[in-house]
Amino acid sequence: MSAQRDFSSPRLVILGGGPGGYEAAMVGAHLGAQVTIVERAGMGGSAVLTDVVPSKTLVATADAMRRVIGAREFGVEVGEAGTEAVADLSIMNARLLELAREQSSDIHVGLERAGVRVVIGEGRLLDASTVEVVRADGSTENIPADALLISVGAHPRELPTAIPDGERIFNWTQVYNLKEIPEHLIVIGSGVTGAEFASAYNLLGTKVTLVSSRDRVLPGEDADAAEVLEEAFKKNGVNVVAKSRAEAVERVGDTVKVTLGDGQVIEGSHCLVAVGSIPNTAGIGLEEAGIKLTESGHIQVDGVSRTTATNVYAAGDCTGVFALASVSAMQGRIAMAHLLGDSVKPLKLTEVSSNIFTSPEIATVGVTERMVAEGKYQADIIKLDLATNARAKMMNVNQGFVKIISRRGSGTIIGGVVVAPRASELIFPIALAVHNKLHVDDMAETFSVYPSLSGSISEAARRLHVHL
Secondary structure, eight states, X not given: OOOSSOOSSOEEEEEOOSHHHHHHHHXXXXXXXXXXXXXXXXXXXXXXXXXXXXXXXXXXXXXXXXXXXXXXXGTOOOSSTTOOOOOOHHHHHHHHHHHHHHHHHHXXXXXXXTTOEEEESEEEEEETTEEEEEOTTXXXXXXXOSEEEEOOOEEEOOBTTBOOOSSSEEOTTTGGGOOXXXXXXXXXXXXXXXXXXXXXHHHTTOEEEEEOSSSSSSTTSOHHHHHHHHHHHHHHTOEEEOSOOEEEEEEETTEEEEXXXXXXXXXXXXXXXXXXEEESOTTSSTGGGXXXXXXXXXXXXXXXXXXXXXXXXEOSGGGTSOOOHHHHHHHHHHHHHHHTTOOOOOOOGXXXXXXXXXXXXXXXXXXXXXXXXXXSOOEEEEEEEGGGOHHHHHTTOOSOEEEEEEETTTOBEEEEEEEETTHHHHTHHHHHHHHTTOBHHHHHTSOOOSSOTTHHHHHHHHHXXXXX
C-alpha cells in the first residue's frame, strides 16, 4: 500500500505534541517534509507531562518501597530492626514532575535538531489546509499546510457529581498536587488507571478503597491476570467494593464522602476519580474541515491513520483506537510513511502489546483467551505458574504466570500474557513471536538463561509442542 499523493517536499502541520505527534514529526522530517508541530502545553503532551511518565515514575517509587519492605524476607535488615520504610510524597512528586519536564525538554530539543519547527500555542483548523495558532501572549499565526496530522489526545472524564478540586478530590492529572501520603484514598474506577494508582498508593502506605462498577477489577483484561491482581490486593489490604457505582463525591472539611448507588457512604481523606477519558476534539475545526467524528467524539481513521479528509491524518487517544502511547506513536509513523510514499503496513491491533503497571505487572499481546472462547480463533492455550520457576523462588515471587496462545493446527504463536515483576520487559519475546508468526517450536528451541523468569516462556512453548 502506498500514498495516493506525490509530495516532493510537503508542508506538514501536526496538531498535538504527544507520542503520535512527535514521532510523526521525526519521521516526516526524516522523509523530507517541512514539518511544523503545534502544542499547547509542552512536547510529549499529556503522556509525558501529566500521564505516562509521572504515573509510571510513581509506580517505580512504589515498587522500590515493595522491595525495601520485603528485604527482610531475604535476610536483609534495613535500618534498625522494626523500622518501617516511609515514603516522602513531596520529594517523590517533585522528582517525577522534574523527570517529566526533562523528558519534554529532551523531545523539544530532538525535534528542533531534526529540523522541525515547534510552535507553542492553541491550534485549530480554519480549513483542511490552514491551522490557526493562538499563543499565550494573544498573538496569532495562520500556518498553511499541504497535509495535516491531528494528535490532540484526551482529557479525564469527570462526573458532574464529583468535580475535582485538586486538593481532596482529584483526576489523574491533579494527583501529583498531594504533599503527604493520603491516610485513606478512595479510587473510583477499576480500569487500568484506577488499578495502577490503587496499587501504587497501597504500597506507599495508604489505606486504599477501590470502587468498581463491575464484578471484578480490570474487567476488560485477561480473567486469570485480573484474579491474580485481586488476590494481591486482598493480601495487601486493598478493599475492593465491587458491583457498586459511585453516585457522588462530596468534600467535608478534611474528608471526602463517596455515596454509592445503593446509598452506602464511604468516608476517606482523599478521592481519585478515574472513570475514563474524553477526546480533545471539540471546538478545533475538525468537522468544518471535513473530518468525521464518531458518536463519542473520536476521529474516524482507517488502518493507515487517514481521516475522511483526503490530506488529513490522525493518531493517538483522539482516534479511540487504543489509549496507549506505543499505539499513538505507531499510528503517527504509519501516517507519515503512507503520506510520503515510504513502505507501510496498516496497523494490526492483534499485534499490540500493552502493560498494566500494578504490582505484579500484567502484560498482554495479540489474541486473548476471551477471543478464543468466543470462537473467533481456534487455539491451544498453556498457562504456567511462576511458582514452579527457580528464579521466581529466589526472588520471592509467588504470584504470576506465563500464558501462551497458539493457533490450533499450525502451532503459530498468536497471543500471550505475562503476570510478574517487570512483565513489561518479559512480554517482548512473545510480541516478537506474534509479529513474526513464529511457531511454538521456534521459541521452545531458543536458549533461555537458567535461572530466569523468561525460562518459563520457553517452557510454556515446549508444552505446546505437537508431536506429529
